[in-house]
Amino acid sequence: MAAEQSPLEQFMIRPIVPLHIGPVDISYTNSALLMTIAVTLITLLLVVGARRGALVPGRLQSVAELSYEFVAGMVRENIGHDGIEYFPLVFSIFMFVLFGNMLGLIPYSFTFTSHIIVTFALALFVFALVTLVAFIRHGIRFFGLFFPTGAPVFMAPILVPIEIVSYLSRPVSLSIRLFANMMAGHTMMAVFAGFTITLGLFGLFPIAINVALFALEVIVTALQAYVFTILTCLYLRDAIHLH
Amino acid sequence: MSDGGPSDPLARLGDRLGRAQEEQDRERSIGRVEPSNAGLGLGFRIGIELLAALCVGLALGWVADRFLGTRPWGLIVFFFIGAAAGMLNVYRAAQGLGRSGSRPSRD
Numbered sequence: 001m002a003a004e005q006s007p008l009e010q011f012m013i014r015p016i017v018p019l020h021i022g023p024v025d026i027s028y029t030n031s032a033l034l035m036t037i038a039v040t041l042i043t044l045l046l047v048v049g050a051r052r053g054a055l056v057p058g059r060l061q062s063v064a065e066l067s068y069e070f071v072a073g074m075v076r077e078n079i080g081h082d083g084i085e086y087f088p089l090v091f092s093i094f095m096f097v098l099f100g101n102m103l104g105l106i107p108y109s110f111t112f113t114s115h116i117i118v119t120f121a122l123a124l125f126v127f128a129l130v131t132l133v134a135f136i137r138h139g140i141r142f143f144g145l146f147f148p149t150g151a152p153v154f155m156a157p158i159l160v161p162i163e164i165v166s167y168l169s170r171p172v173s174l175s176i177r178l179f180a181n182m183m184a185g186h187t188m189m190a191v192f193a194g195f196t197i198t199l200g201l202f203g204l205f206p207i208a209i210n211v212a213l214f215a216l217e218v219i220v221t222a223l224q225a226y227v228f229t230i231l232t233c234l235y236l237r238d239a240i241h242l243h
Numbered sequence: 244m245s246d247g248g249p250s251d252p253l254a255r256l257g258d259r260l261g262r263a264q265e266e267q268d269r270e271r272s273i274g275r276v277e278p279s280n281a282g283l284g285l286g287f288r289i290g291i292e293l294l295a296a297l298c299v300g301l302a303l304g305w306v307a308d309r310f311l312g313t314r315p316w317g318l319i320v321f322f323f324i325g326a327a328a329g330m331l332n333v334y335r336a337a338q339g340l341g342r343s344g345s346r347p348s349r350d
Binding site for chain 2: 055161162163165166168169170172173176177180181227
């Protein structure tokens, strides 16, 4: 690897354990490694945090309970009480995205949420699930979603395609938002870090900016996980109640 | 606190917890600006919303052209449909923002 690195070099996927099945490359990469770490950490946090079940929670238990309460409140508020059956799914999505974002902030690690294929797969999964839920709950009435109530029938040829495109754009906007936020933040930090070396003594300024940026990034990681989750909740609500 | 009520400290704690929870719920339903509504994130969200629908529209138009052989027309028509859908998305997002704090859980 060259000493002069591009700010985008951090997003490179490197195979750790090369694996090939026929023409398909299923190597275990640094991205997969970070995902494994994220899932392991989440499991550890919840299992260890819930193990003691103390009445007055300790630090770890407090974190576990706080995250549970936070997501449960979000589900209750946005889907309603009959949405609580989707809590496990929403909680898993929230924790996975949050840990993916947070782990990426550790220097020399890798942010798997900065890859659009990861976020798009997540969003597509949510999209497929929401559509399925709507279909199972409402059957053919699901298509009523594509025609606003009260609109004159002769408007249908215009309105229906627009509504369909709007519906199809959900996974795209959901995935682009998360991916773009993560990638932009990390690229910006790498660019400023690059200035530090070239500016010599004045490199102190980029360092100061990076410290501020880092604080911003911490907020962004949590916020983006929150936004991804809350939109999942809103889509689920649409599917359940079918406005 | 609960005077004369259950002397069991556990029950008392449960009582207090319940009351605190209720208060929190009430505070929440009164409405408060959510952090996602703030500044940068908001602008970004709206922009992405507009862009995503346009991209989906263009992609659909391109695919339609490819398989139906209607060369420029699918792309042109779906461009406008995508743009309209993008604006619809933005409208909905903005509408949701005004309502998000005070929505009781169901509109």
